Amino acid sequence: MAGSNDESKLIEHSLSGDPEAYAALVAQHQIMIRAVTFRMTGSLDDAEELAQDAFLRAYRQLASFNNGSKFSTWLCKIAINLSLDWRRRERRRDDIHSEWAANAISENNPGGGFPDELSRRVQSALNHLPAKQRAAIVLTIYENQSHAEAAKMLGCTEATVSWRVFAARQKLKRLLKDLPHEQS
């Protein structure tokens, strides 16, 4: 490896088959990707597995990455789409299991590894959103993307993202109405 932390150099070295360069890229972006996959799944184990799949897929598709765009955005797109596929698979596999998974944090594991009750409640509420609405919230609220950017990432129109965000907010407000919040 060249020893440079410059992202494009790391990508270039990764493309030429240097695994250490790619390891450095993973180290730089893992927290963001693992956060996205956790918000989408509500499970640390599933999140880690999906994040791993995302990085492996990104490596295989690295040659198609356009250097003009942000690497983190490109990675995030892969992770969010893998998470949506994962949700579809899970739903097909067993609706009951999915329902159980959605409630697992709040019922079977009161702490759930969360630092506080608010964090646990918020994730539990996110788990109750349909996957596409959840993806819209994750991208626009947690990843600070505009509706247009999120639409591009999700392969839908900006209006669709706006509608999903609206619908998700309505549901989240109902689910979290008893939590103390700052009046704006």
Added chain:
Amino acid sequence: MNNPEIESLLKKARLPEISEESLAMFPRRIVAGIQHNDPRGRAARNFSPRLAWAFGLVACIVIAFAVGHWRGLTENEMVHANDTLASVELVRETLAMFPNRIRAIVEDEHGLNLVLSDSDNVPVSAPIYIRICDGKHCSSLVTFSGQEIQIAGQKITVLSDARGGIILEGNKFVWSSTSRIYASGNLKIEAKPL
């Protein structure tokens, strides 16, 4: 709760802490996964003589099955090609063209052939449809009881009894439609009154 309030609440939510060890190990696991999935490395790692033999055996079975199936199809295609003689209408019309002179109508890979008698001395009887396959070629014919026909490389005498049973007698075999007696196993024979 309005939109800024719900967004503020969502952003306050923190994630479960990921251990330092997990963060340190994660990039290593990705690299290991890449090396494991590398096609060249995987092929080298997975090569096993026993596995290669197993694959070879399976390949042979599949090829043998495919060839057998193909030959079966070819044979069936011949049967279909020879089905012209199964048409009672066609046989009747042909017989009407040469009354008492047709000893046999033979269809093989060369097409349809009439075997005619020198004179109109062929007795009137129910026509018999016969199909003979020798593994490579199939021939069909329509003939009558008592006729001696050259087919499948040998001379065959065709006989029928009062109950519709058919007997074929060749140089190297005898075949009966009722008892399916074979003296030569490589011929596949079907015979029925038409």
